[in-house]
Amino acid sequence: MKQGGKNLEAIQAMNRTLLLRLLQQNHICSRANLAEQSGLKQATITNIINDFISWELVEETGLIEGCKGRRAIGIRLKTEGFYVIGVRLSRKYFEVGIFTLMGELVEEEYREYITNTKPSVVIPKIQEYIQRLIEDHPEKKILAVGMAVPGPYYFEEGVIEAVFTDWENVSIKRMLQDGLDLPVVIDHDANAGVLAECSFGIDPNLYETVVYLAVGQGIGAGIYYEGKIFRGATGIAGEIGHASINMDGPRCECGNRGCLTCYASTLAFTERVNQRMRNTGRQPFKQFQDLIQPVRQKDAVIYEEFQVNMRYLSAGIINLIYSYNPSLIIIGDEMSRVGEQVPEEIRYNIRQLVERKVLNQAEIRLTSFEKDSAFIGAAELAIDYAFVHTELFR
Ligand SMILES: [Zn+2]
Structure with missing residues (x-):
């Protein structure tokens, strides 16, 4: 008996979590929409939504277009409270x-x-x-x-x-x-x-595995698989920035040699550009931010270094594709601010390096957010x- 009671509580808690996640994804929907998407019974939905309304967590919005063209009462998560x-x-x-x-x-x-x-x-x-x-x-x-x-x-x-x-x-x-x-x-x-991309940016149900590649002062990948973050045994799954692309390369702060971060981070890019600047008597750049416009305008030297950077990054992305076989790769963090040239160059490089089939499997695009x-x-x-x-x- 006791066991049964405990299970029921656990099931109810799981159902609540499921409905909250659906409410967050849907913005506004009807109780019937929730039943359809969750597979839960209408009565269960009604009970849980009544609780949510009494907690002032959910509110009704008035009539919306419901299932089969019928009008239904809309519900949504309250944005204040x-x-x-x-x-x-x-x-x-x-x-x-x-x-x-x-x-x-x-x-x-x-x-x-x-x-x-x-x-x-x-x-x-x-x-x-x-x-x-x-x-x-x-x-x-x-x-x-x-x-x-x-x-x-x-x-x-x-x-x-x-x-x-x-x-x-x-x-x-x-x-x-x-x-x-x-x-x-x-x-x-x-x-x-x-997590941000799969909650507020894209519809994660459309993709098998989603990888978010943060390319900033460091490089790391977040992997979203079967509705949640894939962390691995201790939490470092996707730490692709410290996977080597050159075992004879420079020693990285992590101890490994030739880590992807040493070649393709925004810090590495800025440093390489500045080396060229110093060699040609031009003024070095203070930070990556100042390089975004010159890259977009295809300043000869800077764009050349940008392409070098994208070649290194593409080597890392190919490793990611072979490791996790994602159907979507989202590029975020500082480097994404350059714009469409980033995914374009990556696609070009991958096409040069591996079978066309590999590229076709993974869509590559920029982050959905203006903000970090x-x-x-x-x-x-x-x-x-x-x-x-x-x-x-x-
Ligand atoms: Zn490293």
Whole structure:
């Protein structure tokens, strides 16, 4: 008997999670739409939606076009009331903001450049901003905190390796959690990126496996498979930036030689361009940002280096295709700001290197977001936690 009761509770919790995810994907839909998409009985849907309405989590919107052309009452997640906090920690800065359950950043946002990279300095700073956001907005019920971090990131231990000095011996998950009364979820920025794309950018049901490739100061891939992030045994699956493309190459900060990141990151690109600038007596560029326009305008020297960079990146992408066989690869982070030239050059290179069939299997495109997908994904980490732990809404 006891076992049966427990199972029923577990099933109900799973059904709630499923409906919340569908509501988030659909924006507005009818109860009949939910029944159709979830395979659950109408009565089950009615009961759960009644609970959601009583928790002020879901609202009715009036009549919409329903199944078989019949008009039905629309329902949607309420955009006010419940919120999460998203934190994006990169190599150079961190930013903190409040998001709705639909992944929209509501105005409040703090960004700070990291000068002292010790975790004992940076993490308390992040906590301070989170506390300030909570205190400044007592009317908003904050459910959880999600943070996207550079990798390699060991998900279970909560440890970042080989990005900053002094970080590999502390669990930032424990550290961040310690000072906060809210649940904390931390993941690799590429995993957060793929989660944002598959929740708010594309329809993940249309693709077998989706890979989000973050090409920024580092390179990493987030893999979305069967409705969730594929992390592997310890959380470093997709850490393609530290897979070697040249075993005789330079030593990387991770210890390996000739890592993809050493050749194809935005830092590597900027450095190579600047080498050419110095050799020809031209002024070097301060940052990657300043190179975007020259690439778009096809400045001869800079575009040549961009093509070199895309060749290296394509070698990494071919490894990704052979490892995970994705049907969609989304390019995000700094490099994606260059625009369509990125996927165009990649497609060209892949066509030169491997059988046409390999390329045809994987669609390659740019991120769906103007904003950093890892920041939106950080919020989605927290939202998804709340969707699983629905007691937070009560
Ligand atoms: Zn490496």
